[in-house]
Amino acid sequence: MEEKNTEKYFAANQSYLFGFLVNLTLLVCIALLLYGVFGESMRGIFAQPQPVPEVVQKQNRKQRAVAAVDDFDRVENGIHVPTGLVFAEGFDVVRGTCTACHSAKLVTQNRATRAGWKGMIRWMQKTQGLWNLGKNEPIILDYLAKHYAPTEAVRRPGLDVAAIEWYVLDLAEEAVVQKQK
Amino acid sequence: MPENKKIGLHTLYQTDKTKAEKILLGASANRRGFLKSGAIAALGTLLGAPVVFGKNYPSGLIPAAWADSDLPFSLPGKNGGLVILNDRPINAETPPHLLDDKITPADLLFVRNNGIPPEAGSIDPQTWTLTVEGESAARSKTYTLADLKSKFKNYTYQLTLECGGNGRKEFNPPAKGNQWTTGAVGCPTWTGVRLKDVLNDVGVKNDAVYIGYYGKDTHLSGDTAKTVISRGVPMVKAMQDESLLAWQMNGADIPLLNGHPLRLVFGGWPASCSGKWLHKIVIRNRVHDGSKMTGQSYRVPCTPVAPGTKVPDEEMCIIETMPVKSLITFPKTGATIKRSQKLPIRGHAWAGDTSIKAVDYSIDFGATWQKCNLEAAANLNAWQHFSAQITFPQSGYYEVWARATDAAGTAQPMLLPGWNPRGYLNNACHRIAVKVQ
Numbered sequence: 337m338e339e340k341n342t343e344k345y346f347a348a349n350q351s352y353l354f355g356f357l358v359n360l361t362l363l364v365c366i367a368l369l370l371y372g373v374f375g376e377s378m379r380g381i382f383a384q385p386q387p388v389p390e391v392v393q394k395q396n397r398k399q400r401a402v403a404a405v406d407d408f409d410r411v412e413n414g415i416h417v418p419t420g421l422v423f424a425e426g427f428d429v430v431r432g433t434c435t436a437c438h439s440a441k442l443v444t445q446n447r448a449t450r451a452g453w454k455g456m457i458r459w460m461q462k463t464q465g466l467w468n469l470g471k472n473e474p475i476i477l478d479y480l481a482k483h484y485a486p487t488e489a490v491r492r493p494g495l496d497v498a499a500i501e502w503y504v505l506d507l508a509e510e511a512v513v514q515k516q517k
Numbered sequence: 518m519p520e521n522k523k524i525g526l527h528t529l530y531q532t533d534k535t536k537a538e539k540i541l542l543g544a545s546a547n548r549r550g551f552l553k554s555g556a557i558a559a560l561g562t563l564l565g566a567p568v569v570f571g572k573n574y575p576s577g578l579i580p581a582a583w584a585d586s587d588l589p590f591s592l593p594g595k596n597g598g599l600v601i602l603n604d605r606p607i608n609a610e611t612p613p614h615l616l617d618d619k620i621t622p623a624d625l626l627f628v629r630n631n632g633i634p635p636e637a638g639s640i641d642p643q644t645w646t647l648t649v650e651g652e653s654a655a656r657s658k659t660y661t662l663a664d665l666k667s668k669f670k671n672y673t674y675q676l677t678l679e680c681g682g683n684g685r686k687e688f689n690p691p692a693k694g695n696q697w698t699t700g701a702v703g704c705p706t707w708t709g710v711r712l713k714d715v716l717n718d719v720g721v722k723n724d725a726v727y728i729g730y731y732g733k734d735t736h737l738s739g740d741t742a743k744t745v746i747s748r749g750v751p752m753v754k755a756m757q758d759e760s761l762l763a764w765q766m767n768g769a770d771i772p773l774l775n776g777h778p779l780r781l782v783f784g785g786w787p788a789s790c791s792g793k794w795l796h797k798i799v800i801r802n803r804v805h806d807g808s809k810m811t812g813q814s815y816r817v818p819c820t821p822v823a824p825g826t827k828v829p830d831e832e833m834c835i836i837e838t839m840p841v842k843s844l845i846t847f848p849k850t851g852a853t854i855k856r857s858q859k860l861p862i863r864g865h866a867w868a869g870d871t872s873i874k875a876v877d878y879s880i881d882f883g884a885t886w887q888k889c890n891l892e893a894a895a896n897l898n899a900w901q902h903f904s905a906q907i908t909f910p911q912s913g914y915y916e917v918w919a920r921a922t923d924a925a926g927t928a929q930p931m932l933l934p935g936w937n938p939r940g941y942l943n944n945a946c947h948r949i950a951v952k953v954q
Binding site for chain 1: 601602603604605606687689690691693694695696736737738740743812847848849850851852853854858860861914916931932933945948950952
């Protein structure tokens with residue numbers, strides 16, 4: 337009695353599974369078809385930063401005019417290659433403002449909350465001659481708080497084992513070098 | 518436009534700066550070597566913001582907005598192995614395995630600049646002068662470099678310089694500034710005269726409290742009225758035998774990026790006390806209040822605070838001596854050895870104005886510690902060398918940790934020391950990874 341019930345249960349389960357697989361295959365086919373037709377334009381929606389103000393666009397055109405001497409606008413994996421900054425909404429304003437005085441590296445190596453970044457701006461305004469940022473300030477703060485936020489707090493991070501370049505230490509050669517010293 | 522489109526901006530500027538500016542800005546320098554006004558406007562347009570103090574923008578300087586490219590970029594007089602943290606102002610640190618020499622070679626000493634160093638061509642050691650003045654100076658007196666060299670006895674000491682922010686990268690919540698890991702330290706030999714001999718020659722009044730310095734570097738904004746950095750030390754440190762006015766590093770001219778032709782060297786204190794491109798010293802009747810002496814710079818909370826606390830300026834105290842610390846300089850992290858081999862390790866340890874009593878290592882994440890051999894210092898404020906031979910009990914992944922203890926018995930922490938708003942004084946023990954097969 338029990339055995340029979342188990343068999344029925346499996347049979348029913350198998351037919352459900354079959355039905356599910358057929359549906360899944362159909363869905364995948366539809367998705368692939370849609371991507372084939374609209375894929376390129378969809379990608380545009382996701383990858384492009386939001387439109388930038390006209391003033392900035394004009395500047396971009398000017399920058400493109402001089403791009404022949406260097407690759408100013410190259411973007412790889414979402415990073416603007418010449419500066420190392422994340423290429424996203426607010427990028428143009430951040431590049432134009434922050435790198436007028438200092439290297440973009442001073443931005444990309446730091447992490448802070450929105451309040452922390454605001455504090456740095458105020459410090460630069462108070463002591464370093466940074467001008468009033470006006471309506472650009474929230475654009476800059478949004479960008480920095482989003483892309484350069486602090487990571488999870490720990491008392492001390494472990495060694496970054498994935499980043500270690502392992503090598504075979506030649507101790508025989510090392511002994512010779514030390515003897516020569 | 519040049520045919521060669523592959524040419525990088527640095528190369529372009531290096532080979533023909535006039536042409537580079539013509540191409541980029543459509544204008545060039547005026548007779549005084551600064552950009553013509555049309556070029557300043559063009560620069561502003563390209564950068565998307567007005568160039569404040571544009572009239573001071575030196576011709577031939579690559580605009581920072583383009584100069585921060587990650588293309589290979591080497592520093593004059595410096596080893597290519599240095600890691601560049603920032604190129605305007607220039608800041609570069611030395612990976613630990615490149616600091617293995619007992620005396621740090623000039624090309625391997627870190628670079629920490631707050632502003633733009635004077636141009637090499639503008640420095641003439643023949644005409645360079647040092648003026649000493651201030652409320653607590655008996656008079657104002659000016660010396661040429663030749664005066665300093667001939668009037669006072671010359672001394673050579675090996676002195677450790679470490680940036681106050683060395684190790685900042687590990688603090689959390691993060692602290693703003695250059696994210697130094699372990700490499701903002703070095704210990705070359707320095708030749709010069711004792712600061713105290715010069716101060717005594719000028720005459721120090723009884724009410725003297727502090728000395729402050731002024732250098733010939735210029736502010737990032739180009740505003741010549743702004744002082745980049747003007748720090749100093751209390752009289753007791755200024756009058757120490759090993760406190761030098763130096764013109765040589767390891768027997769040769771000091772590299773431009775490290776302060777040629779004249780700088781102060783106060784071993785064991787934050788390196789920012791040791792002014793570069795030095796041209797003026799003030800003897801003060803109060804704690805020096807120059808740029809980056811006040812506020813939050815080179816200061817830590819007077820009493821310990823919880824991580825992330827906002828500390829008002831008046832509750833911040835000036836950093837004086839640097840804490841006990843050590844660095845494993847051999848082998849480079851990532852070494853793989855055979856089970857049958859003993860691993861030699863080497864490194865240096867230092868501790869502000871005192872000496873190192875012991876250095877220990879651990880291969881079991883701090884559970885047990887073994888003694889290293891320790892050498893005496895060449896002189897006060899010079900680092901000391903340690904070494905050991907390690908036997909590993911079985912194959913596997915290990916970390917070698919080094920921990921120094923100073924003469925007072927204070928040892929390095931294994932976790933981070935007290936959090937502070939600007940991320941100074943991280944002396945947590947250094948760690949390298951080793952695999953035994």
